[in-house]
Amino acid sequence: MGEPHAIVVGAGIGGLAAALALHRRGWRVTVLERAAAPRELGTGLTLMANALHGLDALGVGDPIRRQGVPDSPGGLRTADGRWLSRIDGAALERTLGTAALGIHRTALHRLLREALPASALVTGADVVDVDADLPAVTYRRNGTPTTLRADLVVGADGLHSVLRRRLWPDLPAPAYSGSTAWRAAIRWTAPVATAVTWGPGREFGTVPLGDGGLYWYAAETAPRGGHEPDELAAVRDRFGGWHEPIPALLAATPPEAVLRTDLFHLATPLPSYVRGRVALLGDAAHAMTPHLGQGAGQAIEDAVVLGAACAGGTDDLAGALAAYDRQRRPRSQAIARASARAARYGQQLRHPAAVALRDGVLRLTPARAALRAAARYADWRPPG
Numbered sequence: 040m041g042e043p044h045a046i047v048v049g050a051g052i053g054g055l056a057a058a059l060a061l062h063r064r065g066w067r068v069t070v071l072e073r074a075a076a077p078r079e080l081g082t083g084l085t086l087m088a089n090a091l092h093g094l095d096a097l098g099v100g101d102p103i104r105r106q107g108v109p110d111s112p113g114g115l116r117t118a119d120g121r122w123l124s125r126i127d128g129a130a131l132e133r134t135l136g137t138a139a140l141g142i143h144r145t146a147l148h149r150l151l152r153e154a155l156p157a158s159a160l161v162t163g164a165d166v167v168d169v170d171a172d173l174p175a176v177t178y179r180r181n182g183t184p185t186t187l188r189a190d191l192v193v194g195a196d197g198l199h200s201v202l203r204r205r206l207w208p209d210l211p212a213p214a215y216s217g218s219t220a221w222r223a224a225i226r227w228t229a230p231v232a233t234a235v236t237w238g239p240g241r242e243f244g245t246v247p248l249g250d251g252g253l254y255w256y257a258a259e260t261a262p263r264g265g266h267e268p269d270e271l272a273a274v275r276d277r278f279g280g281w282h283e284p285i286p287a288l289l290a291a292t293p294p295e296a297v298l299r300t301d302l303f304h305l306a307t308p309l310p311s312y313v314r315g316r317v318a319l320l321g322d323a324a325h326a327m328t329p330h331l332g333q334g335a336g337q338a339i340e341d342a343v344v345l346g347a348a349c350a351g352g353t354d355d356l357a358g359a360l361a362a363y364d365r366q367r368r369p370r371s372q373a374i375a376r377a378s379a380r381a382a383r384y385g386q387q388l389r390h391p392a393a394v395a396l397r398d399g400v401l402r403l404t405p406a407r408a409a410l411r412a413a414a415r416y417a418d419w420r421p422p423g
């Protein structure tokens with residue numbers, strides 16, 4: 040029997056991780072990416088311990104750690120700078136076996152890409168259709184349609200997944216979460232903790248990155264589709280009066296570095312991540328709000344579990360895909376629900392009495408319980 044062949048649709052973090060997981064299990068992989076050049080939109084990212092254990096299983100954990108900065112966990116603050124809860128970073132690292140990492144998205148994307156054979160990635164390939172039984176995908180490249188068959192198709196085509204729409208046409212489209220976000224990666228060498236600050240209906244977070252960089256993000260409850268002529272000025276209006284170093288970070292941000300994104304999630308969960316010989320993963324399977332910093336982490340977990348399930352090549356592929364669905368759907372959907380909850384009781388909470396109650400509870404929460412909460416979703420190890 041020849042080498043099993045998988046087509047991966049989408050070269051985001053999830054698609055590249057899946058291609059790498061399958062490649063390491065003896066699969067030939069073809070990654071079809073719509074963009075004309077490999078890229079990762081966005082700025083920085085936190086990789087929680089679960090994501091790093093997944094990357095270790097893919098053989099890229101160490102080079103990725105070298106490009107990032109281990110978390111210096113700070114915790115949660117109010118807009119005037121008072122601490123609501125603090126996380127003991129060393130204890131968290133002991134519990135989880137590794138510290139979380141702040142990293143530039145472009146560095147993570149490049150390292151995943153470089154771990155794959157160069158010939159695996161086909162850019163400018165816009166997938167327009169899929170046949171789950173053959174399985175096969177049809178894509179357009181330079182205006183020419185091509186249908187490609189393989190043994191397995193992996194749908195890693197993100198939030199607005201074409202494969203999800205084709206295979207589950209009745210599933211409602213991703214829903215607006217009620218929040219919009221701004222983010223930027225800037226030059227910043229002074230020490231800053233990995234911390235989150237909450238104000239009514241708003242949140243500001245800081246993540247040190249490798250190489251003298253820092254990533255900040257800000258989110259606000261707002262109607263969808265809002266855009267300002269100067270997004271940095273909009274962030275300064277809302278967050279410029281918050282505690283230091285937030286005003287200083289905004290002062291050091293070039294306007295063109297600011298990216299604004301309305302936050303969507305798959306509010307109606309998929310009934311399965313598998314149809315025929317197509318498996319969905321990452322945002323295509325379970326797009327979640329970023330309030331727990333777990334979207335990419337879940338995509339990496341998916342990839343590792345899919346690779347392990349498909350280690351037998353085409354032998355009992357239906358069984359392998361059923362195992363993938365069984366292992367991944369409950370956990371990733373629970374985390375997606377928890378992310379939406381974290382948004383509701385965190386950044387989106389606006390009523391002064393509710394905010395006061397929440398903040399009071401957080402201040403009274405024992406350190407051990409805060410640690411358990413911080414570790415809850417990051418406590419995952421690859422199969423086997």
Ligand SMILES: Cc1cc2nc3c(=O)[nH]c(=O)nc-3n(C[C@H](O)[C@H](O)[C@H](O)COP(=O)(O)OP(=O)(O)OC[C@H]3O[C@@H](n4cnc5c(N)ncnc54)[C@H](O)[C@@H]3O)c2cc1C
Binds near residue numbers: 053
């Ligand atoms: C503001 C914000 C902050 C976040 N912070 C974090 C964080 O700190 N930690 C974390 O773990 N997660 C975070 N996330 C979530 C994380 O970014 C995503 O979950 C993750 O990037 C999803 O990866 P993916 O590969 O599934 O999808 P994507 O990154 O969307 O990749 C999909 C790829 O498929 C391609 N594609 C789409 N359609 C087609 C097609 N028809 N044909 C061919 N190619 C196609 C796209 O061009 C793209 O390259 C955050 C998200 C946001 C919005």
